Amino acid sequence: MSKKHIVLHTAPHVKKPQDVPTIMRHVVYALLPIVAFAVYQFGISVLVLVIVTTLACLGTERFFNWMGNKPSSLSDWSSTISGILLALTLPPGFPLWMAAVAGIAGIAIGKAVFGGIGYNVFNPALVGRAFVQAAFPVAITTWTPAFFTGRFSEFVPSSLTLPFMMPPETAEWVKQVAVDGFTGATPLSLHKFQHISTAPFDLYTGMVAGSAGETSALLILVCGMYLVIRKMMNWQIPAWIFVGVAVTSGVLYLINPEKFADPVFMLFSGGLMLGAMFMASDMVGSPLTPKGVMIYGLLIGFLTVLIRQFGSLSEGIMYAILLGNAATPLIDTWTQPRLFGARRKSA
Amino acid sequence: MLALFEKFRKGRFSHGIHPRYHKDATRGKAIQRLAFPPRLIVPVAQHIGAPAKPVVNVGQEVLRGQIIAEADGFLSVPVHAPATGVVSSIGLMPSAAGPKVLSIVIEVYKASSQYVLYGNPVEPETLDHDELIQRVQATGMAGLGGAAFPSHVKLRIPHGKTAHTLVVNGCECEPYLTCDHRVMLEQPADLLQGIRYALHITGAKRAIVGIEDNKADAAEAIKAALKPDDPITVELVETKYPQGAEKMLLKSLLGVEVPEGGLPIDIGIVVNNVGTLAQLGKLLPKGEGLIERVVTVTGTNVAKAGNYLMPIGTPVRFILEQLGITADHEKVILGGPMMGMSLPSLDVPITKGTSGLLVFQERTFIGEQGETVFPCIKCSRCVDACPMHLNPAQMGWLAGKRHYAEMESDFHLNSCFECGCCSFVCPSNIPLVQYFRIAKAVNREQKGKA
Numbered sequence: 001m002s003k004k005h006i007v008l009h010t011a012p013h014v015k016k017p018q019d020v021p022t023i024m025r026h027v028v029y030a031l032l033p034i035v036a037f038a039v040y041q042f043g044i045s046v047l048v049l050v051i052v053t054t055l056a057c058l059g060t061e062r063f064f065n066w067m068g069n070k071p072s073s074l075s076d077w078s079s080t081i082s083g084i085l086l087a088l089t090l091p092p093g094f095p096l097w098m099a100a101v102a103g104i105a106g107i108a109i110g111k112a113v114f115g116g117i118g119y120n121v122f123n124p125a126l127v128g129r130a131f132v133q134a135a136f137p138v139a140i141t142t143w144t145p146a147f148f149t150g151r152f153s154e155f156v157p158s159s160l161t162l163p164f165m166m167p168p169e170t171a172e173w174v175k176q177v178a179v180d181g182f183t184g185a186t187p188l189s190l191h192k193f194q195h196i197s198t199a200p201f202d203l204y205t206g207m208v209a210g211s212a213g214e215t216s217a218l219l220i221l222v223c224g225m226y227l228v229i230r231k232m233m234n235w236q237i238p239a240w241i242f243v244g245v246a247v248t249s250g251v252l253y254l255i256n257p258e259k260f261a262d263p264v265f266m267l268f269s270g271g272l273m274l275g276a277m278f279m280a281s282d283m284v285g286s287p288l289t290p291k292g293v294m295i296y297g298l299l300i301g302f303l304t305v306l307i308r309q310f311g312s313l314s315e316g317i318m319y320a321i322l323l324g325n326a327a328t329p330l331i332d333t334w335t336q337p338r339l340f341g342a343r344r345k346s347a
Numbered sequence: 348m349l350a351l352f353e354k355f356r357k358g359r360f361s362h363g364i365h366p367r368y369h370k371d372a373t374r375g376k377a378i379q380r381l382a383f384p385p386r387l388i389v390p391v392a393q394h395i396g397a398p399a400k401p402v403v404n405v406g407q408e409v410l411r412g413q414i415i416a417e418a419d420g421f422l423s424v425p426v427h428a429p430a431t432g433v434v435s436s437i438g439l440m441p442s443a444a445g446p447k448v449l450s451i452v453i454e455v456y457k458a459s460s461q462y463v464l465y466g467n468p469v470e471p472e473t474l475d476h477d478e479l480i481q482r483v484q485a486t487g488m489a490g491l492g493g494a495a496f497p498s499h500v501k502l503r504i505p506h507g508k509t510a511h512t513l514v515v516n517g518c519e520c521e522p523y524l525t526c527d528h529r530v531m532l533e534q535p536a537d538l539l540q541g542i543r544y545a546l547h548i549t550g551a552k553r554a555i556v557g558i559e560d561n562k563a564d565a566a567e568a569i570k571a572a573l574k575p576d577d578p579i580t581v582e583l584v585e586t587k588y589p590q591g592a593e594k595m596l597l598k599s600l601l602g603v604e605v606p607e608g609g610l611p612i613d614i615g616i617v618v619n620n621v622g623t624l625a626q627l628g629k630l631l632p633k634g635e636g637l638i639e640r641v642v643t644v645t646g647t648n649v650a651k652a653g654n655y656l657m658p659i660g661t662p663v664r665f666i667l668e669q670l671g672i673t674a675d676h677e678k679v680i681l682g683g684p685m686m687g688m689s690l691p692s693l694d695v696p697i698t699k700g701t702s703g704l705l706v707f708q709e710r711t712f713i714g715e716q717g718e719t720v721f722p723c724i725k726c727s728r729c730v731d732a733c734p735m736h737l738n739p740a741q742m743g744w745l746a747g748k749r750h751y752a753e754m755e756s757d758f759h760l761n762s763c764f765e766c767g768c769c770s771f772v773c774p775s776n777i778p779l780v781q782y783f784r785i786a787k788a789v790n791r792e793q794k795g796k797a
């Protein structure tokens with residue numbers, strides 16, 4: 001025993017080898033196939049969109065590190081996730097300068113003001129999206145047809161809008177480039193405003209218009225399963241959201257099948273799958289206990305259907321998750337775990 | 348249907364963790380006797396309760412087995428000389444916990460046969476409850492599982508209560524440790540004798556030996572040594588940490604929960620560790636004292652890892668030298684890796700409650716990630732790991748704000764038995780159980796002042 005020093009440490013002396021950056025890094029891995037599919041579907045506009053939002057998020061995070069005189073927190077990967085997720089929720093031809101605004105707003109008012117990772121109440125990507133939804137209501141509901149011709153060689157015209165300028169009208173352009181059968185309207189808005197339903201198979205595989213990364217429900221499910229299998233995501237959150245959506249829309253559908261969409265359509269359309277798998281399941285904004293997770297998931301599912309069917313927007317998952325995030329502290333106080341050996345209240 | 352449900356519930360408690368067990372290096376190593384060290388350091392407080400009072404003087408010769416410190420009241424046990432030699436000093440010596448403690452230092456005679464001379468044989472079956480409790484106290488037994496609670500106090504049934512079941516804890520859920528496993532394999536007769544005495548003392552009608560299912564061979568060994576009329580059964584339980592915590596074991600074996608703040612005897616159960624009862628079976632009829640125990644010595648790059656029988660008071664430095672552990676080891680732990688103590692000094696002795704001696708080279712064995720602490724991301728892993736169903740995340744936030752009293756009044760801080768599952772799983776590396784230890788200590792101090 002010729003050692004100069006002995007290391008002192010209190011028990012436990014062993015640790016599970018999975019820390020925060022590891023978990024976050026694997027979430028990024030799980031998102032990459034979705035990004036790849038979005039680029040395949042919508043072309044270079046989406047690729048640049050992802051890069052812009054991610055850089056905006058990382059830059060904002062670093063700026064607040066510098067402001068707060070703290071070491072860089074970029075290496076925990078959480079802002080990278082926010083950036084990628086944000087891009088996936090935006091329309092493919094969303095003006096890049098607005099995307100940058102969304103990224104900056106998401107990190108600044110969604111995360112940094114609360115104190116950074118772990119302290120944010122809301123999902124930063126969704127805060128960013130909600131910000132631009134309010135600021136640029138037209139641009140964020142202007143959709144681009146999937147698989148348009150020349151998508152790998154040219155941008156969607158609206159993408160390259162100059163900063164602080166409004167995007168050009170794209171209706172003419174859409175008519176020129178759209179492949180047969182692909183319109184710019186999303187299945188949800190088609191159903192809501194024109195009462196046209198979309199073929200289920202196209203919904204599952206993502207052969208439809210929509211936000212950049214929300215279209216292929218099956219791909220998102222598979223990528224989410226990767227995290228579930230690595231035990232880096234709580235599968236109960238998306239599961240309860242699906243139950244909430246299925247039950248609420250099922251009841252409505254039974255009441256009036258003419259007016260309301262069926263549960264399968266509800267589950268596989270719009271941003272539900274992406275939101276449930278990757279945003280509602282964000283650990284920071286979701287409750288701690290299984291019982292709390294159940295309430296949280298059912299609430300989000302219920303609100304999503306309510307907004308989609310009765311609100312003025314065609315999509316509801318974003319506000320539903322933000323409301324679920326807001327309710328989480330309350331749910332946590334209601335659903336404290338029951339202590340082992342707790343005595344029954346003698347009341 | 349209900350029976351099916353009960354069957355499903357049996358054999359498991361909810362939550363807990365699955366660390367890597369690392370038991371293969373020593374589980375096949377038969378118990379060997381370690382050489383006597385030239386000098387023994389015997390603390391007078393090796394148990395929970397009042398320290399024993401030394402009854403020998405410096406310069407006095409002591410014989411192996413002779414009482415060198417007397418029990419001070421009921422909540423105390425005597426200490427016996429672990430080897431024949433001469434008392435060279437009585438004073439403060441380093442301990443595993445940190446503060447120096449009163450210890451009797453014995454220079455061991457090299458030429459002695461180390462034959463145990465002291466003994467006061469009896470037939471335990473002929474004695475009544477109170478006499479037996481006295482006899483158990485006289486052996487100096489304290490729980491060999493780690494907590495070192497005086498055995499006679501555990502076996503005494505408080506006034507107005509009765510015990511119906513004796514649960515024998517053979518879980519050994521801490522990673523690395525295999526000493527109880529070896530004792531069960533090699534000394535099943537002593538163990539069963541100890542269980543019979545314990546049944547006799549407590550008046551319990553039956554005994555259940557609970558063993559984790561990674562030690563099925565130990566269960567077979569005990570079953571093979573059973574007599575037909577023994578009211579003793581052996582049951583396998585899931586291998587999961589902390590299965591060996593008595594509350595978890597009772598839940599697994601019997602499906603019962605010890606009420607908050609209560610003891611197993613409140614629901615008619617007495618729990619004892621296999622190592623303790625095996626020693627009791629050996630010592631009680633002979634009337635001898637507890638002077639040696641089996642310790643698992645292992646870790647990274649330990650060539651002679653194994654289970655060694657050694658006198659109480661053997662200094663860690665001597666063990667490491669004997670086993671040829673000379674490489675640059677940075678961390679030495681007494682006990683298991685989940686609840687054991689890392690040593691501030693190598694001159695700390697083995698005591699009655701020491702089950703393992705672990706040595707590690709690099710600090711990186713803690714995990715590959717180092718020890719950067721991130722903010723809590725509310726991943727709920729600690730909530731899902733806590734076997735007491737506490738809310739470690741919430742208590743962690745409160746501890747950060749030093750709201751220690753609130754942790755106790757609103758979040759059951761005192762139900763935490765510091766198993767360390769929360770710190771083990773935390774991806775943010777937040778020292779949760781360490782916070783809770785501090786919080787408990789501060790609360791105790793505050794109450795002392797009030």
